[in-house]
Amino acid sequence: MKIIKVLNNNVAIVHDRSGHEQVVSGRGLTFGKRPGDEIASTNISQTFTLQPEATVQLTQLVAEIPYPYLQVTGQIIDHAKQTGISLHRGAALTLADHLFTAVKRAKAGEVVPNVMLWDTQRFYPREYAVGQAALTMVKAQLNVSLPPDEAGFIAFHLVNAESGSARSDAAKITQLMQEMVNIVRFHFHFEPDPTTPDYCRFITHLKFFAQRLLRGEPMATVDEELLRLIMRRYQAPAACAQKISAFLSNRHGYQVTPAECGYLTLHIERLVYRAQAQ
Known part of the structure; x- marks a missing residue:
């Protein structure tokens, strides 16, 4: 080069x-x-x-970040990739900048509470685990102990970077996921077990569902006869899915397609009734 x-x-x-x-x-x-x-x-x-449109600003930024921060950031990114997290190419620079700022705050005794820490732990356990590992790396490489809330902030950076775009929708996606989980909880008077495979599948479905809503990308159509069968066979989960659909429309202006409602019904049925059968 x-x-x-x-x-x-x-x-x-x-x-x-x-x-x-x-x-x-x-x-x-x-x-x-x-x-x-x-x-x-x-x-x-x-x-x-x-x-290209941000070359001057980002070039200046990377020049101002001390090399040890770039080094530890590389280790964190490598660790994330080893766990199966696929990140866009701009992830390292934004994370390095965040670490540089976080360490300065920690040295100054400034603590920024992470109000979304619990949601991050619950919805993004893999990214949060990398965030926790990152705190250990920062301590080892930079001799600075970052507060536990920073594991959540780092996890959110990884979630943002997984989208492949410079503009992050992670906070909005997390909000939508939280709202949908709450509707299921209250509809069935049911507290899901976050350690079960069915819960993980449900959360993964909600994440991609929320991403499609934000991007205006409807799910592919499903055979109408199959949809009618799903709605007839799983009436309680279907009612919950329709409640979620109405909420998303009334609160956020999103239109949920029949196909989305059908798939959501199946995931709710699996989450709620498998748990009750065990």
Whole structure:
């Protein structure tokens, strides 16, 4: 890779083999180097792919973040990927910036409560587990103890990055999921067990359901006869699904398709009645 601009001793803007601009980092990566020099890919620890409209701002940001934060961020991202979390390329930079700010707050004795911590633990257990591991890495690499609430904030960054877009809908998705779970709880006077596979399937369905609502992407159509059979066979879950549909329409203006309502009915039936049968 050929250096376009040296940002500091550890970071540079380069042209990759396709001629695209990237920001790369590595300890001492650019020490003694100038624009036009080559960088061996084996010396690069992290690569940041920037959107053209935000290149100037993000390039300045990555240049201002001390290298140890980029290093620990790389470890967190690698750990997340090892657990099966797929992240877009901009995830590392936004997370590094968050860690840099979080450590400054911790050193200043400032604590920011995470009002969505409980929901994050419940709806995104895999991402939250990575957040907890991240606190251990930060302590080991930077010798700073971040408060437990930060595990939730880091988890939310990962949830945001999974969407593949710069603009995050994670908070809205979590709100919708919480509202739908509450309707099921009150409709059946039922407290789901978050440790069961059926609960995990239900939460996963709600997550993608909420994403489709926000993006205006309706689920593919389902055979009408099959939908009628579902609604007739599972009347109580169907009534709950229709209650959720009405709530989403009245409160948020979302229109739930019959196919979505049918699939939601099946997930509610599995969650509620399997639990009661055990």
